[in-house]
Amino acid sequence: MKRIGFGGIATESCTFSPAVTALADFTLLRGAALAESGRYPFLSDMAGQFLPLLHARALPGAPVAAHTYQNIKTEFLTRLQAALPLDGVYLDLHGAMNVAGMDDAEGDWAESVRQIVGPDCLISASMDLHGNISERFVAAIDMLTAYRTAPHVDVLETRAKACRMLMHCLAEGRRPQITRLPVPVLLPGERTSTEYEPAAAIYAALKASDQRPEILDASIFVGYVWADEPRASATVIVTGFDEVVCWQEARRLGQLYWDARHQFQFGVPAGTADECIQQALAAPEDGIFISDSGDNPTAGGAGDIPYMTERLLANGVPSAIVASIVDPGAVIRCIIAGLGGAVALSIGGNLDPLHGERLSIRGQVIRLKEDDPVGGNIAVVQVDGVKVILTERRKPFHYISDFDQLDLDALAHKIVAVKVGYLVPDLKAAARRAFMALTPGAVNQDIPALNYRRVNRPLYPLDPAMEWQPG
Ligand SMILES: [Zn+2]
Structure with a gap:
């Protein structure tokens, strides 16, 4: 039976907040308490040995204190090391964490996991569509999926999909690849709810990607707007077995998102x-x-x-x-x-x-x-x-x-x-x-009135007249 370690860290960090997120703000679930937490009811139907490590989550808030992040990461990696050998790892993340003094905390987390499990282990991740996704993060893992609804009503389905993809690849003995296409648009969740257009139609367009047999998953990340970090932007992620097909889908979805950028509005007055x-x-x-x-x-x-x-x-x-x-x-x-x-x-x-x-x-x-x-x-x-x-x-x-x-x-x-x-x-x-x-x-x-200094420019709507072509 395949051995899968699972856990992760999830919070959303507003870099414009003067406050700090500390250890006391996190809810920590370890070992059996994590397995029995109700976060993963689908695991009992999957034919793997799932080994619960540690999961830490905090309400969205200010950047995480550096020592808090290091403490949680050290415990996670210690538990990961103890669980070796592993065929796979499932990371249950949010994607918009900022740690004081460190950009791209999820990239750091995923790289650290890869160093411990080695190159052969498959790593799958699920995230919130409000995550900001770096190349460094994607390079450290093998497959990634995200919510397709905001407000998020597909949380369990998304976690289950990440695990299903992992089990599928382990059973087939295949390693997928991830195509990442950043789209230089950074908008708040309040303008990009999938209950309203244009986001409803854009997310519905993911169904066509699902039909392509070479593709395991296509996801559109709106990104997290209150993070003044270089990685902050919308991103299309396509996981699959054929790089050409993944790029085709990424370009199609990225173009849809870009073309709609002026139409995202609040759903209510x-x-x-x-x-x-x-x-x-x-x-x-x-x-x-x-x-x-x-x-x-x-x-x-x-x-x-x-x-x-x-x-x-x-x-x-x-x-x-x-x-x-x-x-x-x-x-x-x-x-x-x-x-x-x-x-x-x-x-x-x-x-x-x-x-x-x-x-x-x-x-x-x-x-x-x-x-x-x-x-x-x-x-x-x-x-x-x-x-x-x-x-x-x-x-x-x-x-x-x-x-x-x-x-x-x-x-x-x-x-x-x-x-x-x-x-x-x-x-x-x-x-x-x-x-x-x-x-x-x-x-x-x-x-546009926020005091951004470190995001990649040009970026809509900070640079409203900019032009862009996908890839
Ligand atoms: Zn969210």
């Missing part, structure tokens, strides 16, 4: 925070969601900029929820004040003082929740018409149940301001209407 608030107030419905997109923690924002809270209060919104502001000190003060207690707080602006500043509020503690598995202790403070959710740790609000657990009826409020980009499926289904507020933060949607 977008504007300043005040424009979105005023349009929501003028609408007849309750349950209107406004994305506080510049401080979206699942894109790498800090999650503690109180700008939307300030604008909702300034606009005198009669009924709103803010989800959420991470501020452990403010949560403690709410706990001390107790349920129903009056509080005067200065909230937010700690993790990202570069893009936000603290906001003074006075209100009443109306909810207290202990030990949320993600957010830690949580308090809700009523300030005029606005309920402000304060969390001890960074917590995305991606489900209506996140509000239900705080006994908050989200849809009964006029406005629900959430720190997300595009609305994730559960919120999208619930929202009676949605707007994208182009708010300040480390993941600001105004891409």
Whole structure:
């Protein structure tokens, strides 16, 4: 039976964030805990001996501290060494990690793995389509696949495909090759959701690649826009057995993406925070969601900029929820004040003082929740018409149940301001209407205004008049 080691590291690092991602921000799964984690339910149906090594994942955020990365990598490589000999390795990665002082962390990771397993072992990887893919990374592995949906609803299928390709190649005794075509376009996920055109049609074009027998996988990486690194761009990756055919498909897909570059738009009406608030107030419905997109923690924002809270209060919104502001000190003060207690707080602006500043509020503690598995202790403070959710740790609000657990009826409020980009499926289904507020933060949607210094130029939309031909 073939022996396959598996594991990896997954986070998305915003290089415009002044914060740092440390070891405590990672969830580590080792050995049996990794095998039983539910990340790989398909492995039991595969005819290999899968050896769980280590997987580390963190919410998107700031660059990873160098010593944190080295600690995790050292443990992974030690476990990999102990698992030898191996016929194959499956790497479960994100693809947009930045380590302080090091570009192309995934390239470093893959090269280190190759050095240990040797040249004959086959290495397969699966990634998020928001990964930035270097030649160095691709040269160290043998096959690569990525999500085909954003929001990502094909996570398990993608992991399973990476393992299936690996098992197929091991069974056939064949080594595929990877064709990599960078496309000089760098756009945010909010403009490239596969639920809207033109991305929906571009990703549908992958099906034609699947029909070609020489091709194992074709993937289009949108890339990760808030990374000021040379590798940051869209990339087409084709894994297969015939280099000519792989290049044909890569050029076809790359051309489609390039030709559509001017057409990528937000899926919902977008504007300043005040424009979105005023349009929501003028609408007849309750349950209107406004994305506080510049401080979206699942894109790498800090999650503690109180700008939307300030604008909702300034606009005198009669009924709103803010989800959420991470501020452990403010949560403690709410706990001390107790349920129903009056509080005067200065909230937010700690993790990202570069893009936000603290906001003074006075209100009443109306909810207290202990030990949320993600957010830690949580308090809700009523300030005029606005309920402000304060969390001890960074917590995305991606489900209506996140509000239900705080006994908050989200849809009964006029406005629900959430720190997300595009609305994730559960919120999208619930929202009676949605707007994208182009708010300040480390993941600001105004891409040409970002302070890029190190990306390869020319690059669209930083150089809007540039020309390009695939390969
Ligand atoms: Zn993603």
